[in-house]
Amino acid sequence: MTLRSATREAVTSARLIVVKVGSSSLTTAEGGLDPARLDALVDAVAARRAAGSQVVLVSSGAIAAGLAPMGIPRRPRDLATQQAAASVGQLVLGHAYVASFARYSLTVGQVLLTADDVVRRSHYRNAQRTLSRLLALGIVPVVNENDTVATEEIRFGDNDRLAALVAHLIGADALVLLSDVDALYDGDPRRGAARRIDEVADASDVDGVVAGATGASGLGTGGMASKLAAARLASAAGIPVLLASSAHAPEALTSAGVGTAFASAGRRLSARRFWLAYAAESAGRLVLDDGAVAAVVVRRRSLLAAGITSTSGDFGLGDVVELADSTGKVVARGVVNFDSTELPALIGHSTHHLPNDQRREVVHADDLVPLRHH
Template sequence: MTAPVVSQARQAVASANRIVVKVGSSSLTTAEGGLDPARLDALVDALAARAAAGSQVVLVSSGAIAAGLAPLKLSRRPRDLATQQAAASVGQLTLAHAYANSFGRYSLTVGQVLLTADDVVRRAHYRNAQRTFSRLLALGAVPVVNENDTVATEEIRFGDNDRLAALVAHLVGADALFLLSDVDALYSGDPRKPGAVRIAEVASASDVDGVKAGTAGASGLGTGGMASKLAAARLASSAGIPVLLTSATEAGRALTSADVGTAFAATGSRLTARRFWLGYATDANGRLHLDDGAVAAVVGRRRSLLAAGITGVDGDFEAGDVVELVSLAGEVVARGVAGYDSAELPSLIGRKTHDLPEEQRREVVHADDLVPLAR
């Protein structure tokens, strides 16, 4: 009897030295609110086993708001930001204490890392977060990461911890990302309905074309749903990080043989920290619309963007700000650092370089400051 063929993506995930594992609120808490100690301990058992096997582990854990519901006598997840922040301030203590005790069973020390989107959007914050993670891992600690719900406002929130996990995976130089939830794999549609087909392997972006992924689950405890997990998996894999998506109840097998769930192969090259930050982590302040020739040069040949290839400008930005580069079809094909203020560009667009004043004969976006995006 021949052994089953294991995909390269699953091999990469199973043998990864540094991993990021994300777990959702619904996998750690009860429907009434409050942590489920048995679920949390089962997850930690699997993580500790992986650490004992030689891997460095970073855990991105939701659950602070959900864990704060019962202590505050709230019957459901609040919708207003102030009450969410109040619940998070109570629940985060509960969550951190529970992880410290559970990992302590294996003599593992945990370090709490609370982030806002500002910490990855601002370049200095991003680099400082990198150093903190690096030092925690070097000291043998397990970083436990969550969005800083207590202080984050609507304008600076990640929106869900799946995207946060993908950003953290690149920030720490992870070799693999695990997305654990209450669904065992990615399906072509709602797995509770007839006709939904389980997708075991995703080798390219086209493999998930047509997938109908839902939003937040029925428990009301989480925020992302399968749509955010799919988006996070595509983000990480396009940046060179293989991903395994499965349920938290399968954490043991996921973190050993990796023979469960859906495996996403790394479809892109690993970017430098700066280029990943530029392409995926920071906010864009405007848009440059490109003709087909400019898109081919920027994306296909990795050339600088010149004024001649620009057809329009949107937004109010300054030289040095990040902007999106958009095709005639309206698709964002790249991001880059603008070399001009938005007010300077209308008089330049569509003009050949030799027709411009000498002081303006430079790239609008230099190739070194430009990142084509996965399409």
């Protein structure tokens, strides 16, 4: 059955598209790359290119690709061995992509990113420029998390979130997440009856969805939970998303008549506001009273000291902080104008009661992004 919707039409007509593929879609259960699977993916990407679209490929698989050459039977748990496997696997994976895309006379460029490259504003712009230039030169960028140097503190945790961030970074028209699952279900389809969800228009469509934390093969780190989170992130930023099986890549990249489609929610955020909302690292948290929450979220006003009830974290002037309501739910993020040693003495006080040099907004409206909750 071919499914049609406005979201699927948007994926089909996208001029610039990000395609993410997981480790389990490129490797065998024993470890090592599966050349037939990789070639099939490249066939689908090349066909989309030939149809006139630009494609950025976000590919997992480096660690898994490094296991067989190293004689390691399963994905290592310790970070040092993962980094070693990635250093071997990146070359194996890169060589495989170069050879496979060469069948279509397409050149590949590898882009390795750490969380730092997206968290830091200057790095974010650098990554943006690099990807844009590769696309302008007709090269297919293959993006991966730089597992060789990533640490537990700075890693994305999965390439699904990385793909969503890259999609906004380059102004993509659509994001396609390919994995070993053919669609989103409200439970694990391998464990009995589970309802397939074809279209996600808003939050209510995924209420009650129980998403697993790891991939079916055990080779990846993503799982359905990270795909659902990435799809929500991208759709909240104005990018339509298609979640499908890598086995259905040809259909996903032509008719988009497979898998689960996530409608984009509202207008696309500017690069800076998206960075503030989703990419920047939070250095602390400010808890607001109900009046301040309404002012910030509904009326889009600046946050003043009078509306803050408590602070936590070690932040400096210019850092990004989370703004939470009295229940602890994060309702916005923004750039703070005081440091964590100065602010506690000011909270709860009206601006005109503060010393002249402290009569400023805690977070200015121009540096504040309310978060859409799905």
